[in-house]
Amino acid sequence: MAHRLEPGLYALGSPTPEARVFVTANYTLSFDALREALAGQDAYILVLETKAINVWCAAGKGSFGTDELVARLQSVDLASKVTGRTLILPQLGASGVCAQDVERSTGFRVEYGPVRAADLPRYLAEGDAAPEMRRVSFSLKDRLVLVPVEVVGTLLPALLAAVVLFWVSGPTAFWATLAAVGAGVVLFPLLLPWLPTREFSTKGFLLGGLVALPFVARGLSGPGTGTGWTALATALSYFLPMAAVTAYLALNFTGATPVASRSGVRREIYRYVPLMAVMAAAGLLLLLGVRVLGGTAL
């Protein structure tokens, strides 16, 4: 793994036995962020084995956790190398680490630093974290960097579906597929805080529905569409699956965010995934129906 660092005790500068000890994951990006924040200082960095996963995700899985920390403290024999008995952990490691248990087992007191390593100099200077340093943010920039990951993850299935639909229905269906997927993996992450409603799924239905509007208009009055029920069926054959696909991708984005709760996501799955499936199936049936019965629909 390219981003894996050997776990153990690292010296930053020339630490004396009185130096501070910081704890992080063996993911190189986590380690580098810490190292950069502490540039110019002499300190120890204790790197835990998290299989190259960042602190927050590893804490959620438990690999950045009490057991690993206690074992690592013993294996590097930290107690004999430093005189202090305080460890500074990233705040986001707290979902995996129990500070009291660590202290009971090792004598080391766990202190939770700020969420972001970049805030460490201020934290060390002030001796405590200001409330904003304790909060996870999910800024436009944070969301923007996730877009390529989302795109790569869906590109192949999306293209495959688009090609199949092109073959079944025509070029409009091809573009409708890519538009719905694009709305889910590009527009949705970017627009997340500005979409009304709280739930990811309903935000997604809304966004997918909006993106489907040009296709609905084309279905209702575009070239090659029939009149009456054929036009309506064509419009719905775009609208229903597009809204469903975008909503499904929106719901799947939850795991990439620091704002979704497990019970909330579970509730959304039960409440909306069946609806999404019905909408997508109804749309595809309409698409096929229009093609078989209507003949000329594009």
Place this chain on the structure above:
Amino acid sequence: MTTIQASKLNTLQYDSELCCGCGMCLSVCPHGVFGTNGAVPGSQRSEVAVVRGDACIECGACQRNCPTGAIEVESGVGCAAAMIYSALTGRKEECGSEGCCS
């Protein structure tokens, strides 16, 4: 019972009777769910209260670090992809499988 359900939206429960006022939950919560009501009369400690219950993402950091067990939450990762994958395959719900988050 003094346990309160923090929000309709999640499983966070807080019992102010058990709270020792150490403030650990305020330090570890990444969404500012807990706050203080100011000092308790005649005592050094300040009273902790749930101030943004809806914002809880059930990461479990507060429960894990609460020394008196005043907080309970069914913690886990809010990832639909992991839950749907686990529902479809019958495998354990976790991150880092099938190229996701690994």
